[in-house]
Amino acid sequence: MAHQSELIEKDILAYLKSQEEKSLLRFITCGSVDDGKSTLIGRLLWDSKMVFEDQLAALEADSKKVGTQGGAIDYALLLDGLQAEREQGITIDVAYRFFSTDRRKFIVADTPGHEQYTRNMVTGASTAKVAVILVDARKGLLTQTRRHSFLVSLVGIKHIVLAINKMDLIGYDEEKFRAIEADYREFAAPLGFTSITALPISALNGDNIIEKSGETPWYQGPPLLHFLETVQVEDDRDEQPFRLPVQWVNRPNLDFRGFCGTVASGTIRPGDEIRVASSGQTSKVARIVTFNGDLDEAVAGQAVTLTLEDEIDISRGDMLTRPEAPPLYTRHPEAHLVWMHDEPLQPGQLYLVKTATGVTPGRVTAVQYAVDVNTLEQKQVATLGLNEIGLARIELDRPVSFDPYGANRDTGSFILIDRFTNATVAAGMVLNAPDESQRAHLSAGESNPWAPRRITLDAVAATNLNLVDLTEEKGLFILDLAQSIRDYLDKGNRILIRLRDLSQLEPVAQLAYENELAFEFDRSGDGVSILLFKRGTTPLKGYGDDGTGI
Amino acid sequence: MKKNLTHLQQLEAESIHIIREVVAEFDNPVMLYSIGKDSAVMLHLARKAFYPAPPPFPLLHVDTTWKFRDMIEFRGRMAKESGMELLVHVNEDGVKKGVSPFTHGSALYTDVMKTEGLKQALDKYKFDAAFGGARRDEEKSRAKERIFSFRSAHHRWDPKNQRPELWSLYNTRIKPGESIRVFPLSNWTELDIWQYIHLEEIPIVPLYYAAVRPVVERDGMLIMVDDDRLELKPGEKVEYKPVRFRTLGCYPLTGAVESEADTLPEIIQEMLLTRTSERQGRLIDHDQAGSMEKKKQEGYF
Structure with missing residues (x-):
C-alpha cells in the first residue's frame, strides 16, 4: 500500500499515531463511458496499492475474458461490481470506492455517464465535496460536460477538478489544454464554484495521476492525487448557526433525559442557551454526554447526546438551535426537485417528505419551471418526469424546520417517498420559503443563476396601484404579494394584470391560489388581461404559516 | 479554533447516526452479531449511540454449530458486558439432516445453515430491520449496496431496483413482512476497522x-x-x-x-x-x- 512502508516495518506504533490525524474526503467522478473514468479510478486504486495479489489474479483473468484492452489489464474491471453490468461493459448505478494515503482517506462516488446520469449523479454528489469532471482532450467540452457541471453545482459542490484526459492522444499539446480550460472557466463562471483546477492527464498511461508527468513540463500544478490530498474543503459549518436535529430521545430512567442527534452546523458548549425551533422554548445545555466521557464542546459532524437544564418538551422531529439564529420554520418551502422515478410527479398528491428531522406528509402544489440539464434553459411544465429537475412549491401538513440548502446541506435537503410503493421518488433542496422571503438571511436564492425572477406585487404596482404590466417580462418569474397590496385587496379593491400571452398565466394562478384570491380572465387585442380580487364572502384570515393553504 | 474531525471520527459519527435512525424509525430491530471484528466494532458503535443506556435491541447470532469454540465463549461475554439480550438461532432442520461443511460442500452448507437459518430467525422474531457488519470495500458486489438495503417479504435483494440514497436521509418505509438490512459500517475499510479497534481498545x-x-x-x-x-x-x-x-x-x-x-x-x-x-x-x-x-x-x- 502507498503508506510509509518503512515506518510500518520499523515502528508500527508511531505509524498508527501518525494515522490518527488523517482527514476524510468524499469526491465524485463525472464522465461518460468513453472518457476513461473507470480507468482513472482503477488507476488511483492501483497506484495507491489498494489492489491485493488475489484481486490482481482475478483482474488478470477477467481482463482476458471480458476486458476491452485486448487482454492487457483493464483497470475498469476493478470497479464493475455486478455481473450483469460487467457483461454489458457499463456501470448501472452508484458505487463507492475507497482508497487512502498517509494524509487522507478517500471515498469515491463512481456514477455512470449514460441514461440514468441525473439520478445517479445527484445521488453520488449529495455527499461529495469535490467533483472530478473528465473531458476527452480530443473532443473538448461536450454537452455532457455542461450537464455534469450543472448537476454538481445544483447539489452544492464547490470545488471542481477539470481532468483533461487522453493528453497522450493529442501529443500533450499545451495550447489545446489551455483552450479547453479557458472554455470551461467561461462556461462555469455563473455556476458559483469556489475553485476550478484543470489538470492534463492520461488515465491509461498514468500521466499526472500520482506523479508529475515528464510529458507535460509546461504544467506547473500538482498531480491529481496530490491535489486531492491537499485541497481544502473543510467547510464553514462550524461558523454557521448551531443546528441539532433531534433524532432520538434517550430516556433509560427517570433521572436521565438525553437528546441525541448529529450536529448539522455550528458548535455547542455546556452552558450555551438553546431554543426549540417548533415551540420557541429555551433552555441551557447541561452536559454533552458521550461513551468516552463528557465533552467541553461539540462541533458540526459529531453525533452527540445533550442534556438540558430544564424539563422542556422536545421530541424527534424538533430542531435545537441558538436563540439568535433560528432556522426557517415553514409549511411552504420552495425547493429544487430532482425527480428519480419512472412514475412522474403528481402535483397535489400526498407524498411523504423526509427531512433531517423526520417524516411529514406533504404535496407539491406547483412546478414553477423545469431546467433542461443540457442547455440550462428553463421551460414551463405541468409536472416532472424521471431525471427532470425543476423548482417546486411544497405544502407540508405541518411546519418543519429548514435552512436554505445553499447555507446548510444537511438541514436544507429532503427526499420524497411514494406513500403506496415506498419508493424514493425525488430529492429536494430548499431554496427558501416564500412566505418569509422578507427575512434577511434568506437571500440564498438570489445568487442562484437559474432561479426565476421574483417580482413582488408591491414594486411593480407602485407607479399605478391598479395596473401591473408584465408584457415586457422576458424570462420566468414568480409573483409575491406585499402586505400593503393584500390589505388593499382585502378592502375589496381590484388589480388589473396585463400579460403578453398564456405562458405567463401560471405564476398569476399560483399567486391567486396561495393567497386565496379570485381572478377574471379576458383575452384582449394584444394579450391577456387578468383582474385579481378577493371574494367578499371569504372571511379574513391571517397569512401566517398555519392559516394558509388547505 | 477550528476543529476538523479525523476520518475515524467522521466514520464513527456517520455510523452512530445510522444506528439511531433505525431505532427511531423501526418497531423491532435486531443486530446480527457474527462475533468477528466488524461485529465487534458495530456493537461498540451501538453502545456509544445509546450511552448511558444499553442499545435498545437484541443481538442475534445465527449459529451454524461449526463456529470456533473461542467465538462462542466471546459471544456470551460481550452480551453480558453490553447488557443486551442475546438470541441464538440454529437451523434445526439442517442439523437433523446432518448438513455439515464436510458432507454437503461449502455452497449447500452455507445456504442451509447460514442463509436459511437467518431467514428462519428473521421470520420467527418478525424483525423489521437487521443491522449487519458488511463493508463496501469487502467485495465488488457490495460496492453498490445501500446503507439501508431493502429486502422483499422473501428476503430477496434486487440489485437493479435499489432505492436511491442521498445525503444522510434514509428511506425506512416498508410494508408488513418486508424488511431492511442496515449496514452502519458501509464506508469503513479493513484498515479503518483495525485502527478503530486499536484506538478505542475494543475487545476481539x-x-x-x-x-x-x-x-x-x-x-x-x-x-x-x-x-x-x-x-x-x-x-x-x-x-x-x-x-x-x-x-x-x-x-x-x-x-x-x-x-x-x-x-x-x-x-x-x-x-x-x-x-x-x-x-x-x-x-x-x-x-x-x-x-x-x-x-x-x-x-x-
Missing part, C-alpha cells in the same frame, strides 16, 4: 492473535482442528503452528495464516504489509465469479 476474539494451534493443510488452506468433528483425510497430518485468523467464520471453512503477530499493532502491521485481501481466507467466495452477488440476491447477508 483471541483467534485474531497469533498462537500455536493445531492445523491441517487442506485445499491450500490451513484449517484449525477446533474439535474432534474434523476428520482427517488420507495424507493429512495435524501440525502445531503459530497461526492467526484474518477473518472468522465456521472453522472448517476458515483458513488461518501463519503468523507471529500476537499484539494488535503487530496484526495491523502484518495487514498493511500483506499482499492478499482478507476475503481470500473465506472458502465460500471462491466458487465462481459473481458468487457473492448470487448469495445476496438469495438472502445471504
Whole structure:
C-alpha cells in the first residue's frame, strides 16, 4: 500500500499515531463511458496499492475474458461490481470506492455517464465535496460536460477538478489544454464554484495521476492525487448557526433525559442557551454526554447526546438551535426537485417528505419551471418526469424546520417517498420559503443563476396601484404579494394584470391560489388581461404559516 | 479554533447516526452479531449511540454449530458486558439432516445453515430491520449496496431496483413482512476497522492473535482442528503452528495464516504489509465469479 512502508516495518506504533490525524474526503467522478473514468479510478486504486495479489489474479483473468484492452489489464474491471453490468461493459448505478494515503482517506462516488446520469449523479454528489469532471482532450467540452457541471453545482459542490484526459492522444499539446480550460472557466463562471483546477492527464498511461508527468513540463500544478490530498474543503459549518436535529430521545430512567442527534452546523458548549425551533422554548445545555466521557464542546459532524437544564418538551422531529439564529420554520418551502422515478410527479398528491428531522406528509402544489440539464434553459411544465429537475412549491401538513440548502446541506435537503410503493421518488433542496422571503438571511436564492425572477406585487404596482404590466417580462418569474397590496385587496379593491400571452398565466394562478384570491380572465387585442380580487364572502384570515393553504 | 474531525471520527459519527435512525424509525430491530471484528466494532458503535443506556435491541447470532469454540465463549461475554439480550438461532432442520461443511460442500452448507437459518430467525422474531457488519470495500458486489438495503417479504435483494440514497436521509418505509438490512459500517475499510479497534481498545476474539494451534493443510488452506468433528483425510497430518485468523467464520471453512503477530499493532502491521485481501481466507467466495452477488440476491447477508 502507498503508506510509509518503512515506518510500518520499523515502528508500527508511531505509524498508527501518525494515522490518527488523517482527514476524510468524499469526491465524485463525472464522465461518460468513453472518457476513461473507470480507468482513472482503477488507476488511483492501483497506484495507491489498494489492489491485493488475489484481486490482481482475478483482474488478470477477467481482463482476458471480458476486458476491452485486448487482454492487457483493464483497470475498469476493478470497479464493475455486478455481473450483469460487467457483461454489458457499463456501470448501472452508484458505487463507492475507497482508497487512502498517509494524509487522507478517500471515498469515491463512481456514477455512470449514460441514461440514468441525473439520478445517479445527484445521488453520488449529495455527499461529495469535490467533483472530478473528465473531458476527452480530443473532443473538448461536450454537452455532457455542461450537464455534469450543472448537476454538481445544483447539489452544492464547490470545488471542481477539470481532468483533461487522453493528453497522450493529442501529443500533450499545451495550447489545446489551455483552450479547453479557458472554455470551461467561461462556461462555469455563473455556476458559483469556489475553485476550478484543470489538470492534463492520461488515465491509461498514468500521466499526472500520482506523479508529475515528464510529458507535460509546461504544467506547473500538482498531480491529481496530490491535489486531492491537499485541497481544502473543510467547510464553514462550524461558523454557521448551531443546528441539532433531534433524532432520538434517550430516556433509560427517570433521572436521565438525553437528546441525541448529529450536529448539522455550528458548535455547542455546556452552558450555551438553546431554543426549540417548533415551540420557541429555551433552555441551557447541561452536559454533552458521550461513551468516552463528557465533552467541553461539540462541533458540526459529531453525533452527540445533550442534556438540558430544564424539563422542556422536545421530541424527534424538533430542531435545537441558538436563540439568535433560528432556522426557517415553514409549511411552504420552495425547493429544487430532482425527480428519480419512472412514475412522474403528481402535483397535489400526498407524498411523504423526509427531512433531517423526520417524516411529514406533504404535496407539491406547483412546478414553477423545469431546467433542461443540457442547455440550462428553463421551460414551463405541468409536472416532472424521471431525471427532470425543476423548482417546486411544497405544502407540508405541518411546519418543519429548514435552512436554505445553499447555507446548510444537511438541514436544507429532503427526499420524497411514494406513500403506496415506498419508493424514493425525488430529492429536494430548499431554496427558501416564500412566505418569509422578507427575512434577511434568506437571500440564498438570489445568487442562484437559474432561479426565476421574483417580482413582488408591491414594486411593480407602485407607479399605478391598479395596473401591473408584465408584457415586457422576458424570462420566468414568480409573483409575491406585499402586505400593503393584500390589505388593499382585502378592502375589496381590484388589480388589473396585463400579460403578453398564456405562458405567463401560471405564476398569476399560483399567486391567486396561495393567497386565496379570485381572478377574471379576458383575452384582449394584444394579450391577456387578468383582474385579481378577493371574494367578499371569504372571511379574513391571517397569512401566517398555519392559516394558509388547505 | 477550528476543529476538523479525523476520518475515524467522521466514520464513527456517520455510523452512530445510522444506528439511531433505525431505532427511531423501526418497531423491532435486531443486530446480527457474527462475533468477528466488524461485529465487534458495530456493537461498540451501538453502545456509544445509546450511552448511558444499553442499545435498545437484541443481538442475534445465527449459529451454524461449526463456529470456533473461542467465538462462542466471546459471544456470551460481550452480551453480558453490553447488557443486551442475546438470541441464538440454529437451523434445526439442517442439523437433523446432518448438513455439515464436510458432507454437503461449502455452497449447500452455507445456504442451509447460514442463509436459511437467518431467514428462519428473521421470520420467527418478525424483525423489521437487521443491522449487519458488511463493508463496501469487502467485495465488488457490495460496492453498490445501500446503507439501508431493502429486502422483499422473501428476503430477496434486487440489485437493479435499489432505492436511491442521498445525503444522510434514509428511506425506512416498508410494508408488513418486508424488511431492511442496515449496514452502519458501509464506508469503513479493513484498515479503518483495525485502527478503530486499536484506538478505542475494543475487545476481539483471541483467534485474531497469533498462537500455536493445531492445523491441517487442506485445499491450500490451513484449517484449525477446533474439535474432534474434523476428520482427517488420507495424507493429512495435524501440525502445531503459530497461526492467526484474518477473518472468522465456521472453522472448517476458515483458513488461518501463519503468523507471529500476537499484539494488535503487530496484526495491523502484518495487514498493511500483506499482499492478499482478507476475503481470500473465506472458502465460500471462491466458487465462481459473481458468487457473492448470487448469495445476496438469495438472502445471504
